[in-house]
Amino acid sequence: MIDFFIKVKQQKAQNLPFVLYRKPNDVKLVGFFQNNDHLYFAENFEETGFVFAPFEGSQRILIPKNQSVKWEELITFLEENQDLNFRDSEDSTAKVHFENLVQKGIDVIAKGTLKKVVVSRKEIVDLLNFDLVLIFEKLIQSYPTAFCYCWFHPKIGLWMGATPERLLKSSNNNFDTMSLAGTQKIQGAKEVVWEKKEMEEQQFVTDFILNNLKDLTSEVSVSSPYTAQAGTLAHIKTDIEGVINENSSLKQVVSVLHPTPAVCGLPKESARDFIIKNEGYEREYYTGFLGELNKEGSNEEELNSDLFVNLRCMQIKNNQAHLYMGCGITKDSIPEKEWKESVNKAVTMKKILNMQ
Numbered sequence: 001m002i003d004f005f006i007k008v009k010q011q012k013a014q015n016l017p018f019v020l021y022r023k024p025n026d027v028k029l030v031g032f033f034q035n036n037d038h039l040y041f042a043e044n045f046e047e048t049g050f051v052f053a054p055f056e057g058s059q060r061i062l063i064p065k066n067q068s069v070k071w072e073e074l075i076t077f078l079e080e081n082q083d084l085n086f087r088d089s090e091d092s093t094a095k096v097h098f099e100n101l102v103q104k105g106i107d108v109i110a111k112g113t114l115k116k117v118v119v120s121r122k123e124i125v126d127l128l129n130f131d132l133v134l135i136f137e138k139l140i141q142s143y144p145t146a147f148c149y150c151w152f153h154p155k156i157g158l159w160m161g162a163t164p165e166r167l168l169k170s171s172n173n174n175f176d177t178m179s180l181a182g183t184q185k186i187q188g189a190k191e192v193v194w195e196k197k198e199m200e201e202q203q204f205v206t207d208f209i210l211n212n213l214k215d216l217t218s219e220v221s222v223s224s225p226y227t228a229q230a231g232t233l234a235h236i237k238t239d240i241e242g243v244i245n246e247n248s249s250l251k252q253v254v255s256v257l258h259p260t261p262a263v264c265g266l267p268k269e270s271a272r273d274f275i276i277k278n279e280g281y282e283r284e285y286y287t288g289f290l291g292e293l294n295k296e297g298s299n300e301e302e303l304n305s306d307l308f309v310n311l312r313c314m315q316i317k318n319n320q321a322h323l324y325m326g327c328g329i330t331k332d333s334i335p336e337k338e339w340k341e342s343v344n345k346a347v348t349m350k351k352i353l354n355m356q
Contacts, residue, residue: 161313
């Protein structure tokens with residue numbers, strides 16, 4: 001992998017766009033290295049390349065296949081190297097602010113305006129001698145079941161992450177997606193037990209997906225909810241698959257799914273308005289989506305897309321890491337518990353930065 005990462009450092013030194021990524025449970029590392037610094041966009045989702053889309057707005061940036069060099073490399077996984085005993089100091093001011101935000105969400109839900117809203121916060125961590133390659137290697141080694149990526153464009157910035165949530169996978173007209181919600185820290189061999197609030201939150205997400213895809217898809221099948229592990233965290237997951245109708249498009253399906261209730265809330269527009277009005281910062285590409293767009297399959301007629309929600313991520317700028325974490329709020333939420341959940345999610349990236 002030495003040559004691969006030399007290419008990464010050269011690309012960054014030339015201030016040219018690139019993306020590195022490894023899919024969940026895969027041993028293949030992929031890189032797209034753009035040959036200019038132009039901003040390309042995925043406008044109709046018929047383009048081919050790697051798309052990087054924000055939470056809000058239509059600036060879906062594309063690293064086009066036909067303007068890039070593609071590299072692939074196999075990964076050798078090392079022995080388990082996660083620091084499971086990582087401990088984080090608590091910011092009392094941030095805690096009070098976030099708990100107040102959660103309570104405001106609970107109050108709005110109690111009035112009947114919303115069923116659920118996902119509120120988030122940003123935390124800034126100072127970096128010393130940041131090494132992009134070293135951090136990315138730690139990321140892919142520490143989170144083998146996540147979609148791990150490093151994305152850079154000189155006109156946008158540098159983002160990295162290890163997300164557990166797929167937005168949509170499609171092969172021609174066949175698709176599969178997931179409903180993911182609820183979070184708790186895994187404690188050794190102790191059985192994961194979900195509370196009513198968490199089960200209800202996850203069902204909101206499942207119902208939203210099914211109801212909003214029914215006019216665009218057919219032959220939809222749904223799994224029973226089950227516990228899925230993402231690093232040291234557990235989530236409730238439901239698998240959904242089916243067929244996209246001939247008169248529907250990939251762009252329509254993605255537009256319906258994004259942003260999902262798992263990152264926004266229900267009803268979608270009301271939850272998004274609450275978020276924009278009350279969070280106090282711009283999410284930018286956090287809770288957006290990213291991934292392969294119209295990749296050629298095993299035959300000439302097969303086009304595959306594989307898109308993930310941008311969770312457990314950080315933006316690197318000015319020798320600082322901007323970390324993002326959010327929590328789904330329902331009528332049964334408890335502000336202090338939601339704060340602790342956000343702290344657990346922050347550890348995903350902090351452990352990586354702590355390994356330098």
